[in-house]
Amino acid sequence: MSSSLKLQKRLAASVLGCGKRKVWLDPNEINEISMANSRKNIKKLVKDGFVIKKPQKMHSRARTRLRLEAKRKGRHSGFGKRKGTRNARMPTKVLWIKRMRVLRRLLRKYRAQKKIDKSLYHELYMKVKGNGFKNKHVLMEFIFKAKTEQTHNKTLEDQAAAHRARNKAARERRQKRQLERQRGFATEPKKH
16 A cells, blocks of 8 residues: 555544554555545545445454363363462362351251251351361261261160159059058057
8 A cells, every 4th residue: 555545544544433454445446545635535435435444353252162161171270271379279268268158057057947956056066167077968967967866865865764763653652562561560459
């Protein structure tokens, strides 16, 4: 493109609302284009089709999408692709907070559903705080075991209480019989 069309190109870019690199000047109509020295003339040339705004270039995201899909599967994340330290990439504090929230939410849910009483809730809450459970599954398993143990202990206690009550009743009956026997001996007249 000859330097004489610099002005026309600048004016055309301004009229078309794009950059100079997007302006196409018809090489067959160079004489007519070089005559245009105002915006009005340029607008006429645009209308006639001697000056055209080039279409936008394609910027495909297909490759990006493919790569993201692979990344979701765990590809492209080896040692060579990592810049920050392990703690910078995924802070241990964030992991801890997430775990605490998950476990505490589960405890609250179980307490609301009356699956655990408040004393067991408090005990487990403190265990959770003290890093006693690795994940939700482990906590659920522990709760299940604790509950079975509780029920087992309760049945044993009930049995012991029933046993004690039986023994007490038997003792009382025995004492009653002994008292009656003693009274019987006392009321009987002595034989000579």
